[in-house]
Amino acid sequence: MRSFLFLVAVCSAACRPHHAANTPPVRAPRDTARVTQRVPAVVRDTALEQRAARLELKVLEQEAQVDELHSRLDDARREVVRAMAKLQSLATRADAASGMAEAEIALQALRTANGNNSPPSPEYGQGSQLMQLATTEFDQQNYAGALYLATEAKNAAAAGRGRVASDDRSATRRGEVPFALPLQLQTTGRANVREGPGAGFKVLFTLENGVPIVAYSYVDQWVRIKDDGDRSGWIHQTLIDRRQ
Numbered sequence: 001m002r003s004f005l006f007l008v009a010v011c012s013a014a015c016r017p018h019h020a021a022n023t024p025p026v027r028a029p030r031d032t033a034r035v036t037q038r039v040p041a042v043v044r045d046t047a048l049e050q051r052a053a054r055l056e057l058k059v060l061e062q063e064a065q066v067d068e069l070h071s072r073l074d075d076a077r078r079e080v081v082r083a084m085a086k087l088q089s090l091a092t093r094a095d096a097a098s099g100m101a102e103a104e105i106a107l108q109a110l111r112t113a114n115g116n117n118s119p120p121s122p123e124y125g126q127g128s129q130l131m132q133l134a135t136t137e138f139d140q141q142n143y144a145g146a147l148y149l150a151t152e153a154k155n156a157a158a159a160g161r162g163r164v165a166s167d168d169r170s171a172t173r174r175g176e177v178p179f180a181l182p183l184q185l186q187t188t189g190r191a192n193v194r195e196g197p198g199a200g201f202k203v204l205f206t207l208e209n210g211v212p213i214v215a216y217s218y219v220d221q222w223v224r225i226k227d228d229g230d231r232s233g234w235i236h237q238t239l240i241d242r243r244q
Contacts, residue, residue, distance in 0.1 A: 123160030197222030
């Protein structure tokens with residue numbers, strides 16, 4: 001009987017269902033490294049923009065000077081050809097002497113208007129060089145060449161007087177830089193001409209697209225100009241370019 005009970009107990013233990021041990025669920029490892037894409041902030045370099053603007057104005061100035069030199073060279077060559085062809089018949093000694101005297105008076109007036117104690121203006125220096133060349137041609141009895149050079153000297157003096165007159169109407173601004181020669185420019189769009197070099201100054205008048213102007217100096221990106229109506233003011237550099 002005991003053997004039978006033992007056998008039953010053994011069978012019951014063998015037939016009991018096996019329960020797997022409770023194991024925690026397998027979790028995927030968390031990715032703690034987050035990749036963040038940073039967009040670099042756009043920082044405006046005002047000093048760099050102003051420097052670029054000044055360089056652009058310098059380029060305009062130098063291009064105008066180169067064009068002026070080419071123009072004078074071409075005119076001088078044509079004058080020589082005409083003088084050789086007509087054998088000094090283009091002008092008499094008296095005509096050349098009168099033209100040179102007028103040029104001397106114009107240069108002296110420019111010197112006085114600019115101030116005798118002030119450094120000579122670029123136009124005065126240019127006119128003086130032309131007068132030296134005119135004197136040389138006159139001494140060589142090339143009266144046509146002398147008259148032509150004297151006329152060019154008067155034109156330089158007139159350009160200088162225009163600059164001085166513009167200076168008188170508007171006091172020189174801090175940081176204002178004059179061009180070596182007045183620049184023949186035009187507007188590239190509808191542009192406000194202001195009382196001073198800045199968007200905060202009063203608008204004096206407005207110019208339409210393609211209006212010819214003369215530029216005399218600049219402060220940063222603002223250029224002091226005068227139009228054909230003898231009105232002067234300041235205009236932003238982005239609204240002007242060389243004449244077509």
